[in-house]
Amino acid sequence: MDWSWIPGNGAQIWQLTYENAYLGIIPALIGLVISIPLGILAARWRWFYPPVLAVVNVIYAIPALALFIALIPTFGLTDTNVIVALTLYSMCVITPNVVAGLRAVPASVRQAATAMGYGTLRRLLAVELPLAVPVIIAGLRVAVVSAISLASVGQLIGVSQLGYLFIDGEQRAFPTEVYVGLVLVIALAIACDLVLVGIRRALTPWAVRS
Amino acid sequence: MSFFSWAWDWITQARNWHGSDSIPQQIVAHLGYSALPLVIAAVIAVPLGVALGHRSSGATGRGATAIVNLANASRAIPTLGLLVLLVVVLGFSPLTWLLPLVVLAIPPILVNAYEGVAGVDRDVRDAARGAGMTTWQQIVRVEVPIALPLILVGLRTAAIFVVATATIAAYIGLGGLGRFIIDGLASSQYGPVAGGALLVVILAVLVLLLFAVLSRLLVPAGLRRQERSE
Numbered sequence: 001m002d003w004s005w006i007p008g009n010g011a012q013i014w015q016l017t018y019e020n021a022y023l024g025i026i027p028a029l030i031g032l033v034i035s036i037p038l039g040i041l042a043a044r045w046r047w048f049y050p051p052v053l054a055v056v057n058v059i060y061a062i063p064a065l066a067l068f069i070a071l072i073p074t075f076g077l078t079d080t081n082v083i084v085a086l087t088l089y090s091m092c093v094i095t096p097n098v099v100a101g102l103r104a105v106p107a108s109v110r111q112a113a114t115a116m117g118y119g120t121l122r123r124l125l126a127v128e129l130p131l132a133v134p135v136i137i138a139g140l141r142v143a144v145v146s147a148i149s150l151a152s153v154g155q156l157i158g159v160s161q162l163g164y165l166f167i168d169g170e171q172r173a174f175p176t177e178v179y180v181g182l183v184l185v186i187a188l189a190i191a192c193d194l195v196l197v198g199i200r201r202a203l204t205p206w207a208v209r210s
Numbered sequence: 211m212s213f214f215s216w217a218w219d220w221i222t223q224a225r226n227w228h229g230s231d232s233i234p235q236q237i238v239a240h241l242g243y244s245a246l247p248l249v250i251a252a253v254i255a256v257p258l259g260v261a262l263g264h265r266s267s268g269a270t271g272r273g274a275t276a277i278v279n280l281a282n283a284s285r286a287i288p289t290l291g292l293l294v295l296l297v298v299v300l301g302f303s304p305l306t307w308l309l310p311l312v313v314l315a316i317p318p319i320l321v322n323a324y325e326g327v328a329g330v331d332r333d334v335r336d337a338a339r340g341a342g343m344t345t346w347q348q349i350v351r352v353e354v355p356i357a358l359p360l361i362l363v364g365l366r367t368a369a370i371f372v373v374a375t376a377t378i379a380a381y382i383g384l385g386g387l388g389r390f391i392i393d394g395l396a397s398s399q400y401g402p403v404a405g406g407a408l409l410v411v412i413l414a415v416l417v418l419l420l421f422a423v424l425s426r427l428l429v430p431a432g433l434r435r436q437e438r439s440e
Contacts, residue, residue: 057418061370061414061417061418062411063374063378063411063414064374065378066408066414070213070404070407070408072404142282145285145286146285149286149288152288152291153289157395163290163291166288166290166294169294169298170382175299178294178295185291189286190283
């Protein structure tokens, strides 16, 4: 371990960390925005969920490197390529959780909302979705953590983030650089995860805390 | 040209099907590099998950949270970084690629086996005991069959993961379909890159189908309704 390398390359390390955060968080958020309406439809129409689930399972089975490559003719060797691929994975993780969260809302709660005069849309927005928040955020946590760690594979098609430290460290046979990359990817993932736990607590003040 | 036409042109060239490092050879190599770590991980994680699940018997205590957190935390590890680190520190050897694949295949298998067995209905356990079954019989004849859909989901997740990571391991020198991708990228030839990627996708989808067939064959008919997806 060569500690002096770290301050000497601080600016570059910071830039790569920022890139990695961007390439991990943006896809998870776009994935969330797409998954919520998709999950609502799949929870509403029972026939719609099995085909959605089949597509989701197949997309999720595609290795990241292969997906990046398949997108090269359309998006080139760009950030957009990685963001689109990771958005697809995020959808695969979040959509089933939206469906599970909505389906887990007790019938009695739904009936109570209806009895209080809530229409379908208001019941969905004010009662069902808020109750599904913990399950949806559980999916979002998996999505963002996976996206941050998968983004490093993008280095193989030349899209830079912390994965650069792996490839450069390998080519120079310099373990310090690889250690720093690993620690930062994991730290970034944990930081995002903790932020989401905080958001969940803020959004569900009624939840029992142990 | 689209991805598929690039891939198709390359895959259908006769010269890619003969000699050393041909498509059939790399497919077989890829299957071998994926199967070995998967089997090792399964031998370790299935019995462990079943044993832990049996002990916790239905309750979702601190142990359950710890195991689920472990599985989530393992997603944060970038596989490329782990593979590169071992090569840089230890040099390329079977250990260098096998160890990361085994370590990363264990969490999904462990969690699903644990959750499957821990989630067995208390009434069902009591009935098995009441029918005079020993602990061993309860586990093998009641709890494992009921947990089988989830155990298979865990193995499927791990298998897909291993196939993907074995592709990336071509970067550190492992054979298999990733060779076409990494070597093609290095020499700026999109043909083998696209062809290799398409073959990897096909392999991954075949793994999915294999597990769909396995769950049809192995899961008792009465349980199929309860199959879960994740």
